[in-house]
Amino acid sequence: MKSIFSSHFQRRAAQALVLSVAALGAAAVLAHGDVVPQAVDTHTLPQLGAKWLEANPYNEQSPARAEALRIGTSAYNQNCARCHGLEAISGGIAPDLRKIDSECLGLSDAGKKAACFKEMDDYFLSTVRRGRTRDGRVYMPPFEATLSQEAIWTVRTYLETRRVP
Incomplete structure (x- = not known):
């Protein structure tokens, strides 16, 4: 028994x-929930206009940098963290955005470094605006219809503070 x-x-x-x-x-x-882009309030930032800028206007010399960072931190947490991880530390589902431009950091030639950062800004902007699909599967939704240019650049501003070499 x-x-x-x-x-x-x-x-x-x-x-x-x-x-x-x-x-x-x-x-x-x-x-991970429903990965539906959430609108971001950017009314406290200078408005950038309809033409998309090629470089982050909220760079370290910008007087709006602190406000852009505050908004970008929130915008990242609302729209990106569920896939790219809290504080941009990926859990493996999506790329670790702290390393998006890590190759640029190691360049000693100032011209090559600037070109590298511009290329990464282009890549970031096109990816966030249009999303990423492969074989008909959506790996990242497009955010352009929901996030303004100001909101997208604030996320980039936040990610710049999270860089790791």
């Missing part, structure tokens, strides 16, 4: 373990 009880108990314990792991896996998938 003991062996029947023992095997029944082991089977029930194994079933409970499988159900628990399945529930945790489902919760992890659902934790």
